[in-house]
Amino acid sequence: MATGFSLTKIPGVRFLQTKSRTRGWPYIASWAHRISGVMLILYVLLHILTLSALKNPDDFDNKIKFYASILPVFLEWLLAVPVIYHALNGGRLILYEIFGNRQDNLILQWLPGISATYMLLLGIFMVMGNQAVSAILFWTYIAAASVFISYLTVMKIRHSGASKLWKMQRISAAFLFLMIPAHMLYMHLDPSIGRDSSVIIARMNNNFIKLIDLMLLISVLYHGAYGIIEISRDYVSSHRVQAACTATIMLIVAFFVWIGMKLTVLI
Numbered sequence: 001m002a003t004g005f006s007l008t009k010i011p012g013v014r015f016l017q018t019k020s021r022t023r024g025w026p027y028i029a030s031w032a033h034r035i036s037g038v039m040l041i042l043y044v045l046l047h048i049l050t051l052s053a054l055k056n057p058d059d060f061d062n063k064i065k066f067y068a069s070i071l072p073v074f075l076e077w078l079l080a081v082p083v084i085y086h087a088l089n090g091g092r093l094i095l096y097e098i099f100g101n102r103q104d105n106l107i108l109q110w111l112p113g114i115s116a117t118y119m120l121l122l123g124i125f126m127v128m129g130n131q132a133v134s135a136i137l138f139w140t141y142i143a144a145a146s147v148f149i150s151y152l153t154v155m156k157i158r159h160s161g162a163s164k165l166w167k168m169q170r171i172s173a174a175f176l177f178l179m180i181p182a183h184m185l186y187m188h189l190d191p192s193i194g195r196d197s198s199v200i201i202a203r204m205n206n207n208f209i210k211l212i213d214l215m216l217l218i219s220v221l222y223h224g225a226y227g228i229i230e231i232s233r234d235y236v237s238s239h240r241v242q243a244a245c246t247a248t249i250m251l252i253v254a255f256f257v258w259i260g261m262k263l264t265v266l267i
């Protein structure tokens with residue numbers, strides 16, 4: 001009797017197989033994009049609240065100790081799954097919609113391999129935990145590349161008939177494409193880089209780093225808010241309820257922009 005391990009025994013694999021046959025991989029990819037986007041916005045709001053404790057360094061260190069006591073490092077590594085998936089799949093959508101790439105299936109096939117490479121690299125750095133790099137040098141390269149990608153995107157869509165708000169969402173996505181995966185990688189080069197209040201505050205006291213953080217904060221929250229508003233439109237048909245949802249999302253996000261900006265500017 002065959003007792004070998006079959007992939008279909010893993011929860012969800014059989015479901016994915018059936019859906020990919022009946023609906024196709026692009027359908028699954030877009031659902032996964034939506035789920036990862038919602039996970040990221042929830043994470044970012046919690047992240048900004050945690051960071052706001054930096055105004056009282058002992059309070060921040062206690063919060064980090066508390067998270068470390070309930071969440072294994074493994075889960076922190078797993079957070080990179082929605083991060084890298086959403087970034088690469090978002091990049092694929094931008095290439096398709098804006099740059100006219102029609103080899104979409106080829107990119108879909110590359111996606112798992114590139115994601116696995118990123119996860120492996122991040123895991124190696126997390127285990128080694130002894131890397132040193134100048135924050136200014138690291139962020140000069142990443143920000144310059146991100147501004148360049150955003151510029152190419154602006155040039156490509158500026159004359160399209162789409163709404164300004166939609167264009168800004170895609171431009172913010174292009175900007176975040178490298179910034180977010182790089183942010184996660186950078187914060188794990190050494191445990192103190194992303195967790196030790198004195199190291200974080202010393203870095204954030206630099207005006208260039210403040211500028212990078214502000215650009216990250218505003219682009220992430222604009223992009224995420226637009227995404228959530230679009231999702232809510234798919235589920236709410238009444239115009240009144242829709243307007244109320246949009247206003248509530250905007251208010252919540254404006255509150256978090258305020259907390260994040262106050263922290264970054266005043267620290």
Ligand code: HEM
Pocket residue numbers: 030033034036037038040041044083086087088089090091093094170173174176177178180181220221223224226227228230231
């Ligand atoms: C890492 C770089 C990122 C890239 C390249 C990217 C790209 C994209 C793109 C192209 C879309 C449009 C998808 C569509 O309309 O079909 C999108 C949607 C979305 N993004 Fe991102 N994104 C990134 C980061 C983030 C972050 C950090 C968040 C959370 C704060 C986020 C939240 C969302 C949400 C909620 C949606 C709406 C999903 C939907 O309508 O199904 N994204 N993203």
Ligand code: HEM
Pocket residue numbers: 040043044047048051076079083180183184187188193194195200203204209213214216217218220259260261263264
């Ligand atoms: C577990 C992994 C992460 C760690 C340890 C971490 C750590 C940090 C730290 C220490 C800062 C303060 C700024 C600085 O040091 O330059 C920061 C800022 C920020 N992070 Fe993360 N981060 C992580 C993941 C993420 C992810 C996945 C996102 C987005 C999806 C994100 C979005 C942001 C934003 C928007 C800011 C700017 C906040 C502000 O200016 O108020 N982070 N992060």
